Each structure stands twice: as C-alpha cells, then as structure tokens.
Amino acid sequence: MRQLREDVMAGGRPRAFDVDQALDRALDVFWRHGYEGAGISQLTSAMGINPPSLYNTFGNKQELFRQVLDRYADGPAIYMKEAFAEPSARKVVERLLHGGADATTRPDCPPGCLTLQGGLAASPAGEKAVSELAGRRAAGETALRTRVEAARDEGELPAGSDPADLARFFATVFQGLAVQAAGGASREELHRVVDLAMKVWPTGD
Incomplete structure (x- = not known):
C-alpha cells in the first residue's frame, strides 16, 4: 500500500514523499553496507528525506532497519x-x-x-x-x-x-x-x- 508523508525541505517548504519508495531505497543501502555501515546521512540522502522525517516516520535507525527487513521478506x-x-x-x-x-x-x-x-x-x-x-x-x-x-x-x-x-x-x-x-x-x-x-x-x- 502506498503511503505519503511530508518532509520539510530547506526553506521550510513541505513536500510529500512515498514511504514505500523510501523503504526500498533504505533497503538497498542496508543491503550494500550492512547495518553498521549505513549512516543516517547516507540513508536520508538515498531516501530523499531529512533526518527529522526519518525519525518522525520510522522511529530511529533500528526501527527503520526492522521495517526494511519486513519489506525485504515481502519483496x-x-x-x-x-x-x-x-x-x-x-x-x-x-x-x-x-x-x-x-x-x-x-x-x-x-x-x-x-x-x-x-x-x-x-x-x-x-x-x-x-x-x-x-x-x-x-x-x-x-x-x-x-x-x-x-x-x-x-x-x-x-x-x-x-x-x-x-x-x-x-x-x-x-x-x-x-x-x-x-x-x-x-x-x-x-x-x-x-x-x-x-x-x-x-x-x-
């Protein structure tokens, strides 16, 4: 199911981002670099969001990883x-x-x-x-x-x-x-x- 959330861009303008697409991009980062090697800046850059949106939407890096594993299991x-x-x-x-x-x-x-x-x-x-x-x-x-x-x-x-x-x-x-x-x-x-x-x-x- 496609989910849209808002991310605040530089300058304060909100933009919508696709949660499922963001998870797919995070999956690729974790897959290539492992949990330890995947930094927050690397993840947010790949996902197209800023750090606050990562924490607001996914909780933290550990919770993001758990959601990525669930998506991996279903993909x-x-x-x-x-x-x-x-x-x-x-x-x-x-x-x-x-x-x-x-x-x-x-x-x-x-x-x-x-x-x-x-x-x-x-x-x-x-x-x-x-x-x-x-x-x-x-x-x-x-x-x-x-x-x-x-x-x-x-x-x-x-x-x-x-x-x-x-x-x-x-x-x-x-x-x-x-x-x-x-x-x-x-x-x-x-x-x-x-x-x-x-x-x-x-x-x-």
Whole structure:
C-alpha cells in the first residue's frame, strides 16, 4: 500500500514523499553496507528525506532497519514464504534453496542476502540489529524443522530421520549460498550446489 508523508525541505517548504519508495531505497543501502555501515546521512540522502522525517516516520535507525527487513521478506525474499506452500517437505527445501540461488544473484539487487550481510558484526550500538537478524534466521530454521518433523510423522521420511539435523544442514546450505553469491559465485554454480545438497535428502532405500 502506498503511503505519503511530508518532509520539510530547506526553506521550510513541505513536500510529500512515498514511504514505500523510501523503504526500498533504505533497503538497498542496508543491503550494500550492512547495518553498521549505513549512516543516517547516507540513508536520508538515498531516501530523499531529512533526518527529522526519518525519525518522525520510522522511529530511529533500528526501527527503520526492522521495517526494511519486513519489506525485504515481502519483496526480494518472498520466495521463502512461497516455498512453504509446496505439498511435500522435499519440495519445500528444494524450492527454498533454488529460490535462494536465484534471489542472491539477481542483477537488479546487491549480491548475497540482506539478513546475512546486514549485521554479521557490529559495535555495541548495533547489537540489537545483529540480534534481530539472528532471531529471524533462527525462526526460519525452526519453521523448516517443524515442516520436516511433519513430513517424518506423515511417512514422507524414514522413521529414523532427524528433523533437527536435516533443518540445520539445509539452513547451513541456504546461508552458504548467500555467502558464495556475495563472493561472486554465479547463479548456475549455486544451482549445481543445490542439486548436490538435495542428494542428502533421506529416501529410505
């Protein structure tokens, strides 16, 4: 939904700005520079607003980052939610990993993944952002483990399969794709990694 807010330009003249567009621009800054590397002046310049408007509209840098993460989840990373609609756990994982290979190598976005690059390390002032990202990654792994547990209980997986180990393995592969993409790996190379990783899926043979 498009939202318009007012920003006060130099000279006191108000102007309308598009909140969604401003969030998209902030997303790009955080994605490229991480939470720590994205300064307020850099953010406001990219967003086309002044610092008071940032604080009045988004709260503060931490809250802006949280809103950017939500927008990221509903935009470039929407494939993650869509993957969980697949009818089998194997299809969920396969779509999630192939979707990650595509999303982290999009030509219209920075390489890699915002939830990894956004805050792997930060000063004490950025610890909340690092914790927010870690929590979101952990929630994703928990959701995957829950889906794999259901698959085991429904007979899709051999009875001796360990859902926690499988979820941790595929979460590690998933995050590794983003690291490789940020390092310059091609989309085709990442899809080959996914194909190899899927050979780990238990078959019961």
